[in-house]
Amino acid sequence: MRPGSLPEQLRAACAHCNLVDLCLPVGLPEEDLKRLDTLVTVRKRLKRHQALFESQFPFEALYAVRLGSFKTVLTLSDGREQVTGFQMTGELLGLDGIGSGRHVVSAIALEDSEVCTIPYEQLETLASKIPALMSEFHKILSREIVREQGVMTLLGSMRAEERLAAFLLNLSQRFAARGFSPTQFRLRMTREEIGSYLGLKLETVSRTLSAFQEAGYLRVNRREIALANREGLRQILSASPPTSTENAAATPNGN
Amino acid sequence: MRPGSLPEQLRAACAHCNLVDLCLPVGLPEEDLKRLDTLVTVRKRLKRHQALFESQFPFEALYAVRLGSFKTVLTLSDGREQVTGFQMTGELLGLDGIGSGRHVVSAIALEDSEVCTIPYEQLETLASKIPALMSEFHKILSREIVREQGVMTLLGSMRAEERLAAFLLNLSQRFAARGFSPTQFRLRMTREEIGSYLGLKLETVSRTLSAFQEAGYLRVNRREIALANREGLRQILSASPPTSTENAAATPNGN
DNA sequence: CGGGATATTGAACGGCATCAACGTGCGTGG
DNA sequence: CCACGCACGTTGATGCCGTTCAATATCCCG
Numbered sequence: 163m164r165p166g167s168l169p170e171q172l173r174a175a176c177a178h179c180n181l182v183d184l185c186l187p188v189g190l191p192e193e194d195l196k197r198l199d200t201l202v203t204v205r206k207r208l209k210r211h212q213a214l215f216e217s218q219f220p221f222e223a224l225y226a227v228r229l230g231s232f233k234t235v236l237t238l239s240d241g242r243e244q245v246t247g248f249q250m251t252g253e254l255l256g257l258d259g260i261g262s263g264r265h266v267v268s269a270i271a272l273e274d275s276e277v278c279t280i281p282y283e284q285l286e287t288l289a290s291k292i293p294a295l296m297s298e299f300h301k302i303l304s305r306e307i308v309r310e311q312g313v314m315t316l317l318g319s320m321r322a323e324e325r326l327a328a329f330l331l332n333l334s335q336r337f338a339a340r341g342f343s344p345t346q347f348r349l350r351m352t353r354e355e356i357g358s359y360l361g362l363k364l365e366t367v368s369r370t371l372s373a374f375q376e377a378g379y380l381r382v383n384r385r386e387i388a389l390a391n392r393e394g395l396r397q398i399l400s401a402s403p404p405t406s407t408e409n410a411a412a413t414p415n416g417n
Numbered sequence: 418m419r420p421g422s423l424p425e426q427l428r429a430a431c432a433h434c435n436l437v438d439l440c441l442p443v444g445l446p447e448e449d450l451k452r453l454d455t456l457v458t459v460r461k462r463l464k465r466h467q468a469l470f471e472s473q474f475p476f477e478a479l480y481a482v483r484l485g486s487f488k489t490v491l492t493l494s495d496g497r498e499q500v501t502g503f504q505m506t507g508e509l510l511g512l513d514g515i516g517s518g519r520h521v522v523s524a525i526a527l528e529d530s531e532v533c534t535i536p537y538e539q540l541e542t543l544a545s546k547i548p549a550l551m552s553e554f555h556k557i558l559s560r561e562i563v564r565e566q567g568v569m570t571l572l573g574s575m576r577a578e579e580r581l582a583a584f585l586l587n588l589s590q591r592f593a594a595r596g597f598s599p600t601q602f603r604l605r606m607t608r609e610e611i612g613s614y615l616g617l618k619l620e621t622v623s624r625t626l627s628a629f630q631e632a633g634y635l636r637v638n639r640r641e642i643a644l645a646n647r648e649g650l651r652q653i654l655s656a657s658p659p660t661s662t663e664n665a666a667a668t669p670n671g672n
Numbered sequence: 673c674g675g676g677a678t679a680t681t682g683a684a685c686g687g688c689a690t691c692a693a694c695g696t697g698c699g700t701g702g
Numbered sequence: 703c704c705a706c707g708c709a710c711g712t713t714g715a716t717g718c719c720g721t722t723c724a725a726t727a728t729c730c731c732g
Binding site: 238297308 | 558
Binding site: 607608609619620623624626627639640 | 677678679680681
């Protein structure tokens with residue numbers, strides 16, 4: 163709290179942040195940006211594998227990823243874990259805590275990262291004074307709902323190939339939105355984390371990546387991915403289970 | 418607007434609604450309830466299988482289930498469908514549309530039903546004037562995010578038995594919250610719809626229900642369910658995959 | 673009362689998990 | 703700086719759970 167000179171923590175300054183049109187403040191006029199700046203004053207640095215917050219912790223703030231990337235993990239009573247999302251720059255963390263006042267998932271840095279802290283109570287106060295901010299916040303919440311519905315569909319009705327294709331295309335698009343190459347990127351997460359997110363075992367992720375390489379859709383080397391045929395990946399998605407004929411050309415003998 | 422006599426549509430009247438503490442207006446003082454009533458003026462009746470809204474339709478309002486129940490369905494480009502949720506009285510429909518201004522899922526009545534229409538623009542206006550309303554709305558959105566994360570985990574890491582047990586226990590609890598028996602209820606949806614929600618085929622749902630009956634956890638007759646041993650169902654959930662020994666007592670020969 | 677939608681049950685198949693062995697790059701400390 | 707050790711990734715063999723295909727039963731609705 164208390165603005166001014168913070169020892170380790172830097173001032174946030176949405177107004178000058180290059181993420182301003184990816185993050186919460188999209189479309190806010192300069193004037194409102196400054197008001198937002200008055201509450202987003204604390205940045206936090208995290209090292210690889212460090213937790214930004216953990217399940218059950220009291221919920222006090224949202225966090226915007228400023229640098230690096232995160233995973234969110236839901237832990238079941240029996241210890242099983244499920245990765246529920248991967249967050250990149252400009253994306254918000256902590257939305258799960260609003261409903262109950264406690265965090266439900268844990269957020270873990272996948273690499274050395276930095277976030278802006280957005281104290282939630284103050285955000286609500288400000289939102290009630292700036293309708294555009296409130297509106298935007300609702301949209302963010304709604305989009306998260308829709309994203310998760312997409313994942314539900316992926317988990318509920320797609321085959322391993324389709325899941326991975328969808329995942330890679332989604333990453334590609336998000337990198338592109340951040341000004342990075344949509345065809346060459348480095349995965350920030352392990353095969354196991356990808357598998358957890360996609361409802362697959364790490365061996366299946368590995369095998370499927372190898373199969374994609376074999377088929378010429380991409381090249382893969384450890385965490386480096388080079389998409390060679392995005393259209394091909396998209397077709398994997400739009401082609402239902404191998405109903406029968408169709409890809410008879412691709413696989414000469416139907417078995 | 419226009420209060421008074423609406424031809425087919427009834428006035429909503431949150432202030433006198435028995436769902437007031439399940440629905441959006443939880444905890445609002447009498448005075449604010451009345452302000453909410455000024456925008457929730459339209460009720461809509463739907464027959465079984467009728468769509469309240471469909472994917473791609475312009476988003477204009479949220480809907481609170483007043484009577485009956487619904488499913489929400491996400492349709493993939495290739496025609497595959499996934500049920501993303503079942504909604505009972507007091508629950509909100511349409512949250513998916515806020516982010517893009519268009520509905521993403523379709524909402525279909527599972528039985529003859531009735532909803533209250535909450536024009537979204539007016540809701541936002543009112544929310545910015547009633548902080549408690551805004552706050553509650555955020556909580557509802559957040560809880561929906563958390564619910565979906567739960568489903569993601571279910572779909573990503575649970576076996577058929579566990580999925581169905583979780584589903585039944587969830588229904589049980591929601592019926593209880595509405596004053597109905599937590600042990601005897603009637604399913605509003607088909608095996609296929611349950612299967613779609615749980616990422617299973619209808620045959621698997623049917624078989625697993627039969628197996629639960631066989632094991633004495635419940636009795637099932639078409640859509641009528643009588644839970645006989647909820648603790649047993651809970652244990653299915655907390656017991657990871659059949660690692661080996663443990664339930665050797667329950668199933669005398671490991672197969 | 674007839675007929676289609678819904679549900680149950682059986683048999684065989686297949687995709688992904690599991691178990692296992694090996695390879696490889698990276699960071700860490702000597 | 704290099705070598706060691708380990709986390710991470712790949713690939714193979716086998717088995718199981720849920721799907722698929724199919725036949726039959728039953729309820730509900732018009």
